[in-house]
Amino acid sequence: MIGQTPNLDAAFSALSDPTRRAILARLVLGEATVLELAKPFEMTQPAVSRHLKVLEEAGLIVRRVEGSKRPSRLAKDGMEAIDQWLAMLREALARNYDRLDKVLADMKPETGKETL
Amino acid sequence: MSKMTLTTEGDKHIVVTRRFAASPEAVYRAHTEPELIQKWLLGPEGWTMPVCIHDARPGGKFRYEWKNGNGQGFHVTGEFLELEPYNRIVHVERMHLPDPTPDNHIETRFDPDGAGTLMTMRMTLPDAETRRQMLATGMEHGMEASYVRLDNMI
Numbered sequence A: 001m002i003g004q005t006p007n008l009d010a011a012f013s014a015l016s017d018p019t020r021r022a023i024l025a026r027l028v029l030g031e032a033t034v035l036e037l038a039k040p041f042e043m044t045q046p047a048v049s050r051h052l053k054v055l056e057e058a059g060l061i062v063r064r065v066e067g068s069k070r071p072s073r074l075a076k077d078g079m080e081a082i083d084q085w086l087a088m089l090r091e092a093l094a095r096n097y098d099r100l101d102k103v104l105a106d107m108k109p110e111t112g113k114e115t116l
Numbered sequence B: 001m002s003k004m005t006l007t008t009e010g011d012k013h014i015v016v017t018r019r020f021a022a023s024p025e026a027v028y029r030a031h032t033e034p035e036l037i038q039k040w041l042l043g044p045e046g047w048t049m050p051v052c053i054h055d056a057r058p059g060g061k062f063r064y065e066w067k068n069g070n071g072q073g074f075h076v077t078g079e080f081l082e083l084e085p086y087n088r089i090v091h092v093e094r095m096h097l098p099d100p101t102p103d104n105h106i107e108t109r110f111d112p113d114g115a116g117t118l119m120t121m122r123m124t125l126p127d128a129e130t131r132r133q134m135l136a137t138g139m140e141h142g143m144e145a146s147y148v149r150l151d152n153m154i
Helices: A002-015 A018-027 A034-041 A045-057 A076-113 B024-032 B034-040 B128-153
Strands: A061-063 A072-074 B004-009 B013-020 B047-054 B061-068 B073-084 B088-096 B104-113 B116-124
Touching: A002 A018, A002 A045, A002 A076, A002 B128, A018 A034, A018 A045, A018 A072, A034 A045, A045 A061, A045 A072, A072 A076, A076 B004, A076 B013, A076 B024, A076 B034, B013 B128, B024 B034, B024 B088, B024 B104, B024 B116, B034 B047
Parallel strands: none
Antiparallel strands: A061 A072, B004 B013, B013 B116, B047 B061, B061 B073, B073 B088, B088 B104, B104 B116
C-alpha cells in the first residue's frame, strides 16, 4: 500500500485536468491513437501527446508501439489503485455515519420524553 | 447495503450523501450539539475527540481536537456562516497538520426522505490542487483505519 502512495499522488494530480479526464473517459471505450484522440477534442497532436505523457507517468495509461503509432489504453493497476483508495476514504466516512446511526437510535427515546 | 455516496464534482467539489432512519431534526442536532458530535465524528477506530468547542450560530466558531492512543492528534477549526434549523448548515473549516490547510467551504443539507433524512454535504475547495491534497490526507486516515483493524486481528 505504502508503495502506491507517490503513484496515487501523481494520479490525482493527473486527474485534476478536465481534458485528461475526458481522454480517460474515451479510453474506457478501448485503445486509441494520438490522432484518434486529437480529433474529438479539437486539439493538436503535440498537445494530446503532452497530456498522454502525464497520464502515462501517473500510471493511469500504458502505450505500446505499433509501427509509427503508439496507441494508448487504460492501465488496469493504476485505475484500480484509485478505486481502492476511494473505497478506503469512503470506509472512514461510512464508519462515522454508522456510529451516527447508533447515536440517532439512542436519541429517539429521549426526544419522546422532552416537553418540546 | 450502500447508504453513502462520495463523488467528486467538477474540479473543486466533493459531494457526500447519506440516508438516516431519523428525522431531519435529530440528524441536524447530531451535527450541532457537542455532546452528540463527540459520539460519532471520530474517523478511524481508536480515535477520540477530547475537545469539541461548538458555537452553532452564524459567525460562531468551532474547534474539534482528535487524538489516538499513540499520542498522535490533529485539530480542525472553522466558522459557521448560516444555520437554518433543522434543514441546512453552511460553514468553512480547515485542518491543522499543524499548518492550516486552505479553507473548505461546506454546505450540509438535511432533507426529509420518507420517514428519514437524506443528508447532502457539498464541499467546495479553492482549487483542484487543494482537493487533490485533501483527498490524499483522507487516504492516510483511511489507511490508519486499515492498520487499526489489522492490529485488532493480530
